[in-house]
Amino acid sequence: MPKLHLRRVAPVAVLALALLALAACGGDYPNSTFSKNTELNDGAVFIWDRMMLLGTIVFVVVEVLLVYTIFKFRRREGGPAPRQIHGNAALEITWTAIPALILVFLAVPTVRTIFENQRKAPANAxxxxxxxxxxxxxxxxxxxxxxxxxxxxxxxxxxxxxxxxxxxxxxxxxxxxxxxxxxxxxxxxxxxxxxxxxxxxxxxxxxxxxxxxxxxxxxxxxxxxxxxxxxxxxxxxxxKTVAIGSPAAGAAAAAADSAAKAKPAVPVKTASIIPVAAPAEPTVPEAWVFPADKLPAYAIPSTPMPATAFDDALLAAGDAKAGRELLMNPANLGKAPCMTCHVVKGETNYATDDNAKGPNLTHFGTRHTFGAGLFRNDARTLALWIKNAPAMKPGSVMPTFGVGEFNPMIKQQVPAAAGLDDKQIADIVAYLRSLK
Amino acid sequence: METSSAIPTHDASEQSGIWSWITTVDHKRIGILYLYTALFYLLVGGLEALLIRTQLAKPNLSVVSAETYNQLFTMHGTTMVFLVVMPLSAAFFNYLIPLQIGARDVAFPRLNAFSYWVYALGGLFITLPIFFGIAPNGGWFGYAPLSGPTFGGGFNMDFWVLGLQILGISSLAAAFNFITTIINLRAPGMTLMRMPMFTWMSFVVQFLVVLAFPVITAALFFLQFDRFFGTNFYEVQAGGDPLLWQHLFWVFGHPEVYILILPAFGLVSEVLPTHSRKPLFGYNVMAYSGIMIGFLGFGVWAHHMFAVGMGPVADSIFSVATMLIGLPTGVKIFNWIATMYGGSLRFPVSMKFAIGLIAMFTIGGISGVMHSSPPSDLQQTDTYFIVAHFHYVLYGGAMMGIFAGIYHYFPKITGRFMSERLGNWQFWLNFIGLNLTFFPMHFSGMLGMPRRIYTYDAGQGWDLFNLMSTAGTYLLLVAGLIFAYNFFKSRVSGAPASSDPWGAPTLEWSIPSPPPDYNFAQIPEVTSRYPMWDLKAPDRTAGIEHSHADAADIADAHAAPMHEETERRTAKELGIPMPFNTIKPFLVALGIVVMFSGMIVLHMGKFPLAMATMLGGGVFMVASLYAWLTSPLE
Known part of the structure; x- marks a missing residue:
């Protein structure tokens, strides 16, 4: 009856554990918490290592004792009655004291590290x-x-x-x-x-x-x-520069131009609506971002795409200027209210960084991903996103803009009068991707 | 609730049919009601887990939507804590405490029925919404402000707030009942230090309930007022403090962990000595460590909050306090092993589950100590490592202990054995399934996988571990089905069991299986911690302190010397007055739930209907209560 079960089952369990250990040792773990990349993680890993060691010792002692007891003291027919032991003060004090001692070895570095980690950050941070x-x-x-x-x-x-x-x-x-x-x-x-x-x-x-x-x-x-x-x-x-194509950028460039030519005595003020943090430099610095070809696979999102259709030919023909006009012309706010929630530095902004509902898009074109790391920043994905964001990200505050698309948040189809057609979306995509 | 005629019921002549179950005030029948109801919710919570794990089997799946997933994990936690593990413990409290202390019922039999009905109806209140897609979705911890009206505006969290309030009434009423029972109704000679260990752990748990539940009740009241009446306890736009909620919740939430685990510890402490033929090793220390755990349990709540930025002093204090709680817990583990050591071990399924608890809880205990150190915990908190940890505690600990209890006490409750063959299958599938499900979560957590995510991207190094966890969950489902089959089949056709089928030491085994409705024909005089062994194997208890034959000191005219009752007579024949069955506790419970439902109607904006529902429910409750209080008990 039950006696054979252990023997039948044990190898399976051992095999499973071995497989697991194997799996944990090999393989590629891009989000491992054991990387000693900062002093903060050095502290965590140090304590983890010590806990792992002490914990393993405790685990092995307990489980070996348990298994030993199970096998050693199984009932045998006609075996002697067990000796009746009801307790043993010395023994009980011992197995309270030893764990207490173990905890001291854990508590001391713990408290020390807590205070180290929560010092004030260095002033030049x-x-x-x-x-x-x-x-x-x-x-x-x-x-x-x-x-x-x-x-x-x-x-x-x-x-x-x-x-x-x-x-x-x-x-x-x-x-x-x-x-x-x-x-x-x-x-x-x-x-x-x-x-x-x-x-x-x-x-x-x-x-x-x-x-x-x-x-x-x-x-x-x-x-x-x-x-x-x-x-x-x-x-x-x-x-830190303003958006490409914005009036502020144009003014800055013009200023730089005229400065180079005429060397006027009075510095020209930039005509931006939002003050430009840096003084206008003669040339716009070259965009530098983490090189796309060096992105590891784990940093490139593979979130599934919705079934939404989009004509690729339209995307190729997207017109950034028209897209910008669509966003920036107040007459279009009813259809394309993008600038009421997003900030593009140097442009006409209805929102500020402090009350914007959506991400700042000033250099959107330099980003590798969008949607909080959910999607690759390519034209097609972006077009689908503008067309129907809530279908791609549950609960998304960004509404559905594509004409005829079903908005899952308010459970309504976007009417033609209120939405954007694919051509317009392609233009907006072209504009956003030009924001290098 | 079904009542099969094949089972010898407690008093077949009077007690049968659905009506008898609704009106019963017998602690044993209420215990059985708790057992069945909690097992039903175990199925619900288990299926929720199954959907969760199916969704996470592979990256980027869409088996369920994000919203559904969030409802599922919220309800899985809420269900398992409040509707499964606590009530399963309550089933044993109800059934065993009076039997173990030699009493004929609990102190307040009708209050006991009331507790059950509040639980059963409150459970429906919080469970039904998931079938309409409006189940609670803010997590079982309901962190503000996500659980407040601004960010959690639907009906979802209404059900959670109100449901927990309802369930809290049940737990508090039951706790007061059991405290009174244990203090006042012990048989003559049953001193505190002679109580069976299960009763001891239950005693500690009742105090934890009484001290912890008012805190969550207050916290929920604030939230309820925020949600329904425009107050700003947690409303951040108006300057409310979300950390207030966290502190209050965990002041309740951490003792709650011990409310869940200590009854299982108690059950295991009954099973191990019985099947080792040796008394519990270090009885005193076992009792004191239980009290110690309960006491320290109130001083460690903020270890759930190391990431909120409490500052180094608070972090250090809560860290060290948390480490300390490992000591009394560790002592229990060693004492259990010492109980077995040198014994004459027999391994029925209940013993396997009890040993399983020791082996698995140890893992959960060790990973628990790991979280006590904030620098390291900050890498673990809110990841799957934590999920692994507390499932080793609650599944490997509490559920293993409860299964041990079910297999151990099934013969007492039904008069029949559960099948050992099926039980062994269940145990081993459970054991493998549990480890296959939860052990890989340690890895996925430490490799960076956050908790409570309905999906994850490919290539993050988590795929294999998640697939293993999902496979394990299906094994657990199979184990669960085997258990259900075994349970229902054995009830009808299991091998008949005698009154003391395991050779156990405590009072509940001195009366017939199933016990008659009056429990003890004659209240026994207790002269020992192990009265049944005194009777049957005196050599086993010879040297135990608190086991002196001081029967002469017991001057109770009604008490009879320790004996085994085998005859089955009716209470009438014996002249024992039994409490009347009554529907009133059920009606009061119904009134309370209707009253709370009015709040949902209020949220719908139907003010007159809401007032009508609440007033109607309230008046109904008060009227039923009046009728209850003015009718005689027996």
């Missing part, structure tokens, strides 16, 4: 403001006047101090490869800081929201690019 939204990430570099979304650039070797806020519900900020997480709490500013080590090579890392935040919690991801200090400076120089 790069300040990054992280603002959580349902369901995307806003990143600001106040030092440089840069606001961007869902793609974070960090210089290798410099401490970065994140200040974390949320615009709505609670979120949690986590880049597993760089360190532990910190929650974004409404009506509170949280901090976390770490230093990507000097020795790191440039990398693209995944990040995610890890506090349940509603419908698209699973779709609130982001990318972190750890880049060399020089590359970071190039990225900053470009990102």
């Amino acid at each position: 790069l300040q990054v403001e992280v603002i959580g939204h349902q369901w995307w990430w806003e990143f600001r570099y106040p030092e440089y006047g840069i606001t961007t979304a869902n793609e974070l650039y960090l210089p290798i070797g410099r401490t970065v101090n994140f200040s974390l806020r949320t615009r709505d519900v609670l979120h949690s900020f986590w880049i597993p490869q760089l360190g532990g997480k910190r929650d974004l709490i409404a009506n509170k500013v949280n901090y976390i800081w770490f230093t990507p080590k000097e020795t790191l090579s440039p990398a693209a890392l995944n990040g995610a929201c890890v506090e349940y935040c509603g419908a698209s919690h699973a779709n609130m991801r982001f990318r972190t690019f750890t880049v060399t200090a020089a590359d970071f400076d190039k990225w900053v120089a470009h990102q």
Whole structure:
């Protein structure tokens, strides 16, 4: 009867465990928490290693004792009655004291590391403001006047101090490869800081929201690019400029032009609606982003596409100028109210970074992904997104714009008068992708 | 509730038919009601888990929508905690506590029926919405402000807030009932330090309930007022504090973990000595460690919140306090092993599950200590590592212990054995399925997979682990089906069991199986921790303290020396007054649930109808309560 079962089952269990161990050792784990890439993670990994060691010892002792007892003391026919032992004070004190001692070895480094991790960040740290939204990430570099979304650039070797806020519900900020997480709490500013080590090579890392935040919690991801200090400076120089094609950019270019020609005594003021952070430079710096061909597979999203149809020929013929006109001309606000929720630096903005419902799109064309790390930033995906975002990301605040598309949020079809046709969407796509 | 005539019922002449179940005040029948209802919800919660795991079998699947998934995981947690593990424990509290302490019923039999009906109806209230796609979707932890009106505006979280309030009434009423029962109704000579360990752990749990549930009740009231009456306790736009909710929730939520696990510890502490033929090793320490766990359990809540930025001092204090709670828990593990060590072990299915608890809970305990260190926990919290941890505690611990209890006490409850053959299949499938489901989650978590995500991208290194977890869940389903088959088949045609089929040491085995409705024809005089062994194997209990034959000191005219009752007579023949069956507790419970439902109508914007429902339910409740209180018990 039951006696044989153990023998039958044990090999299966052992095999399964062995397979699991094998699987865990081999393979590629792009979001491993065991990477000693920052001092923050050094502390975590140190404590983990110690816990793993002590925990394994405890586990082995307990399970060996248990299995030994099971086999040694199984009832035998005609065997002697067991000796009746009701307790043993010395023994019980021992197996309380030993775990207590083990805990001391855990508690001391724990408390030390807690206080180390929560010191004030070094004064020269790069300040990054992280603002959580349902369901995307806003990143600001106040030092440089840069606001961007869902793609974070960090210089290798410099401490970065994140200040974390949320615009709505609670979120949690986590880049597993760089360190532990910190929650974004409404009506509170949280901090976390770490230093990507000097020795790191440039990398693209995944990040995610890890506090349940509603419908698209699973779709609130982001990318972190750890880049060399020089590359970071190039990225900053470009990102802090105004949008290409905006009046501000035109004015700046004109100013630079005339400055070069006539050397006027009085510096020309830029005509931007939003003040340009940097003084107009003679030439617009070359766009630098993490090279697309160096993106590892795990950083390229493979989110399934909706069944929405789109004519590729239209995309190829997309007209950026017409697209810009569609967005910027107040007459089109009824059909294409993009600028009421998004900010494009240097353009006519109805929203500011502080009340915008959607990501800042100033250099949208330089981003590798959109939709909070959900989609590749290519023309076709972008067109489908504009056509029907809620169908691609549950709960998306961005409405359905494509004429005839079904908006799953309000359960209505978009009427012809209120929506955009594919040609118009293709133009907008062309404009957005031109925002390098 | 079905009543098969093939089963010897407690008093077949008077107690049969659905009406008798609705009106019963017998603690044993109420225990059985709890058992069946909780097993039904186990099926519901299990199917929810199955859908969750099916959705996550591979990256980027769309078996269910995001919204459905969020409802499923919210309800899976809520169901398993409030509608399965707690009520399964309550089934044993009800059935066993009076039997173990030598009483004829609980202190307040009608209140007991009331607790059950509030639970059963409240459970329906919170479960039914999932069939209409409007189930709670803010997580079983209901973090504000997502659970508030601004960000969780639908009916979904209404059902959660109101449902938990309803269930809280049930738990609190039951807790007061059992505390009174244990303090006042122990048989003569049954001192506290002679109580069976299950009763001891239950005793601790009742105090945890009484102290923890008012906190969640207050927290829920705030949320309820935010949702329905425009207050701003947690409404962040008006300056409300979402951390208030978190603190209140976990001040309840952490003791709740011990509310879930301690009864299982108690059951295992009954099973292990019986099948080892040795008394429980270190009885005193086992009792004190239970109290210690309960006490420390209130001082560790903020370890659920290491990521919220409490500052280094609070982090350190809660970290060290959490480590400390590992000590009394560890002592229990070692004492169980010591109970078996040197014994004469026999391995029926109940013993296998009990040993399974020791083996599996150890894993959950160790990973629990791992979370106690914030620097490391910040890499683990809100990942699948945590999911792995608490499923080892709650499935590997609580559920294993409860299965051990079911197999152990099934003969007492029904007079029949469960099939050992099917039981062995269930155990091994459970054991493998549990490890296959939850062990890989340690890996997926530490490799960066967040919790509560309805989908994940390919290429993240999580695919294999998720597939394994899903496969394991299907094994658990098969194990569950085998259990259900075994349970229902054995009820009808299991091998008949004697009054003391396992050779167990405690009072509940001194009366017939199933016990007559009055339990004990004569209340026994207890002179030992192990009265049945005193009777049958005196050598086994010879040297135990608290087992002196001090019968002479017991001056109770009604008490009879320790004996085994084998005769089955009716209460009438014996002249034992039995409480009347009554529908009133059910009606009061119904009134409460109707009253709470009025809040949902209020949210629909139908003010007059809402008022009518609430007032109607309220008046109905008060009237039923009045009738209850003015009618005699027996």
